[in-house]
Amino acid sequence: MRIDILSLFPEMFEGVFRSSILKKAYEKQFFSYNFVNFRDFADNKHNKVDDYPYGGGAGMVLKPQPIFDAIDTIETDETKKPRIILMCPQGETFTQKKAEELAREDHLIFICGHYEGYDERIRTNLVTDEISIGDYVLTGGELGAMVVIDSVVRLIPGVLGNDDSAVEDSFSTGLLEHPHYTRPAEFRGIKVPDVLLSGNHAHINEWRRKESLRRTYLRRPDLLESMELSNEEKGWIKEWGNNKSSS
Template identity: 45%
Template sequence: MRIDVVSLFPEFVAQCAGFGVVGRAVERGLLSIHGTNPRDFAEGNYRRVDDRPFGGGPGMVMLVDPLRRALASARASGDGPARVVYLSPQGARLDQAGVRRLSSLPRLVLLCGRYEGVDERLVRAEVDEEVSIGDYVLSGGELPAAVLIDAIARLQSGALNDAESAAQDSFEDGLLDCPHYTRPVEHEFGAVPDVLLSGDHARIARWRWMQALGRTADRRPDLFAGRTLSKTDIALLREYQEGAVASPDPSPAIAGPVVGPERG
């Protein structure tokens, strides 16, 4: 997969591509990341890429033409069509389903805004979709682009040393992940739950699923909206909340409509 990032700080892109899972995906030829600077396509002695907004107000707005040329150059740098994604607070909030969808594409061009944003005419003419990583404002689109690249890299086949890691992450099945433990078994902060030491894979799987359900009810009950739970799931949630497995903040929401209808 190829990702081109249109940014005033392409060195930031290079830094992101050099570490961890993203760096490994690049080294293994699973992902290629390239930066394009709109300033290289600006005209005049000052290579200006922004100007004051019409209508007044603070800040500056990025100009159409340097961005247009930069996007055209990024598109032409690889084979086949590329989907242009603008990292913007006005975009649809990124979730794991969105990451999976974008990760399945052969090419992406990520547009990183700065200042007060990008001239709306450029967005309407050149952008395929807008994506937000949360309801807050950053100084530019570079950090959201790095977040998206990292999430996409994890889903490239062969990027992770253990493919099961991605399959068991939070949100992959629509729930939060279960808690994890490692050595030592005994510690001043507590002991590892006995079930994880039992060697009984069926019991361990049941405990992990109960924890995932319970943690989601405690911390993100909104993730149950529209989800159909089986009778087994509901029973595990009740067991979790009744204290068979400790829960720091039992949520009453599981008894209400948030869990959705039962499934046989």
């Protein structure tokens, strides 16, 4: 995968790309990245990339010219256009499903803005996706892009070493992930559930599914609204609901 990032502050990404999983993935050539400072494409002597909004109002708006010209310099495959992603609080809320979708792409371009917003022509004539990482506003798109890139790159086959790790993540199955335990089997009087020490993988898988469902029901019941559940799973939920009512 190739990732190009348009940013006025590319140095913000250095710690993220030079640490942990992203560093290893880059060194093993699972993905490559390139920074484009779109201030370099400003067509005025002061290198301004923003201006006052037509019609008045607070804040400054990013001009279309530097962004369009910067995109024009990025080499692309004519047979398969890149996904051009605008990081924006008005965009589609980022989810694991979206991360899985983007992880199948060969080329991603991220536009990280600042100031009050973007000239609308950037949205309507250039980008393919608008993404928000939540219902709040940041000073710029860089932090959001880091979140999306980390989430996407770790899904590239081979990056995590064990591809099952990504499959079992929270939200990948539609449920929150089940609890995990490791050695020692007892710590300060708190024991690991016996089923995990039993060696019976059928029972372990059933326990994990049940605990995953329980955690989702208690913490994110909204995730269950569109999920098809077995009669047994519906029975578990009914039992947990009765216990909540009686407590």
